[in-house]
Amino acid sequence: MPELPEVETVCQDLRDAGLCGSIITQARVHWPRTIATSSPAVFCKTIAKHQIMAIRRRAKYIILELAPSENLAGPALFLLIHLRMTGQLNIVMGTPKRDTHEHIILSLNNNTQLRYKDTRKFGRWYLVSDPEEKLAPIGPEPFAKSFTPKLLATMLATRSRVLKPLLLDQNFLAGLGNIYVDEALWESELHPETPASSVTPEQAKRLHRAIRLVLKRGLKNMGTTLGTGKANFYSVGKRSGRNQDQLKVFRRTDAPCPRCTTPIIRLIVGQRSTHLCPSCQVVN
DNA sequence: GTCTATGTTTGCGG
DNA sequence: TCCGCAAACATAGA
Numbered sequence: 001m002p003e004l005p006e007v008e009t010v011c012q013d014l015r016d017a018g019l020c021g022s023i024i025t026q027a028r029v030h031w032p033r034t035i036a037t038s039s040p041a042v043f044c045k046t047i048a049k050h051q052i053m054a055i056r057r058r059a060k061y062i063i064l065e066l067a068p069s070e071n072l073a074g075p076a077l078f079l080l081i082h083l084r085m086t087g088q089l090n091i092v093m094g095t096p097k098r099d100t101h102e103h104i105i106l107s108l109n110n111n112t113q114l115r116y117k118d119t120r121k122f123g124r125w126y127l128v129s130d131p132e133e134k135l136a137p138i139g140p141e142p143f144a145k146s147f148t149p150k151l152l153a154t155m156l157a158t159r160s161r162v163l164k165p166l167l168l169d170q171n172f173l174a175g176l177g178n179i180y181v182d183e184a185l186w187e188s189e190l191h192p193e194t195p196a197s198s199v200t201p202e203q204a205k206r207l208h209r210a211i212r213l214v215l216k217r218g219l220k221n222m223g224t225t226l227g228t229g230k231a232n233f234y235s236v237g238k239r240s241g242r243n244q245d246q247l248k249v250f251r252r253t254d255a256p257c258p259r260c261t262t263p264i265i266r267l268i269v270g271q272r273s274t275h276l277c278p279s280c281q282v283v284n
Numbered sequence: 285g286t287c288t289a290t291g292t293t294t295g296c297g298g
Numbered sequence: 299t300c301c302g303c304a305a306a307c308a309t310a311g312a
Contacts, residue, residue: 001291033306060292084292086308101308120307122292161300170293178291226291229310233291250291271302273290 001233002060002083004142004175005218006241010089011057013236017091023051023069023109031103034116036124043127047106050077059138059174062089063131080126080134081116086231087123090115090238101230119230139173142211147173153204156196163199163207164192165270175215179224179250182275183214186249191283192269192276198284218243226251249275 002010027047029040037043050066057063062081068074081087092113098105104116104125116123126134140147155173159166166172167181176184185192187210190203199207218224223241225233233241248258252275253266262279 003291082293084306085290118307119309120290120292122306124293159299165301168292224291227310231290231309 001085001177001231002087002223003177003180003218004057004060004215005180005221005243006223006233006235007060007062007083007175008057008219009222009235009241010083011055011062013239014055014062014089014091017236019091019108019114020052020055022112022114024048024066024106025109026107028105028107029103030098030105031118031121033121034103034118034123034125035127037126037128043125047077047079047127058131058135058141059170060177061134075129078128078131080128080131082124082126083118084120084122084124086120087116087118088234088238089236090117091236137171139169139171141174142176142215147208149205149208150201152208153199153201156199156204159196162193162195162269163190164272164274166196167211168270168272173211176211178272178274179247180211180214180218182250183248184210185281186210186276187213189280191281192274194284200284203284217246221246249277251275 024047027044029035029044032040035043049070051069052064053067054065060082064079066077066079092115094111099117101119102115102117106114108114163185164181167176188206190207221241221243223233223235224243225240226244249264252264254263257264257277257280260279262277264275265278266273266275268274
């Protein structure tokens with residue numbers, strides 16, 4: 001569900017909704033496990049009376065930068081939100097009745113609430129004084145200047161794993177999930193089971209371009225919303241993405257490859273459902 | 285009604 | 299280091 005383009009879309013929508021500048025007056029937790037860093041009671045007490053200063057993204061984390069609104073000498077705080085499979089954020093006016101799957105409600109000073117809804121309850125909130133606690137091991141951002149085709153080639157050269165599980169590993173590269181990995185591998189005409197160490201510099205260059213291409217397209221279309229159920233991706237205000245229309249292979253088993261018309265196949269790689277064109281994408 | 289699959293991440297055992 | 303598996307959960311679809 002929420003991969004880099006979806007998480008970035010949520011961050012942008014939160015900013016557009018005017019969340020920056022709001023002060024958290026009260027927090028309520030209805031599913032304790034969502035709070036990963038302390039008890040719900042400590043979380044609620046700690047986060048209250050903090051102002052939201054900025055909203056940004058790193059990998060698949062939404063990061064809210066907080067500053068104390070009363071004791072100005074107090075330390076800065078960071079709220080890291082990971083949506084995992086089905087987490088959603090919404091901003092509501094007033095205090096409407098709580099939905100079954102709304103697990104956290106932050107009341108804000110302008111008669112609105114930031115609500116966290118998560119049907120499968122896999123999402124996690126981390127309230128920390130230093131975001132590096134969570135972010136340190138994570139790999140480079142795909143759009144970082146320093147993430148060059150050459151760097152990717154070097155990163156791949158020393159790895160013994162195959163491409164698909166490696167690209168899904170957030171400590172290797174940040175932000176990709178099942179959908180965009182399948183799409184990037186199709187774009188670059190690489191097989192998901194290609195050993196990373198066998199990828200040539202030319203292929204690494206193609207993969208680098210493909211990763212940026214599919215992510216950029218996802219961003220432009222404000223994310224991918226598959227199907228109609230509540231387990232799908234919706235940004236703030238239940239808005240769907242429209243990148244699903246741009247997918248070339250993901251969940252398109254038996255459909256013709258857009259490049260060569262060979263039917264797309266599905267297989268399991270690294271325990272993950274994987275889609276590819278058996279004609280365009282062959283193992284090195 | 286029942287059974288299976290599921291877009292993410294983490295932790296364990298081999 | 300790497301891999302497979304299970305778990306954290308609820309729901310859609312067969």
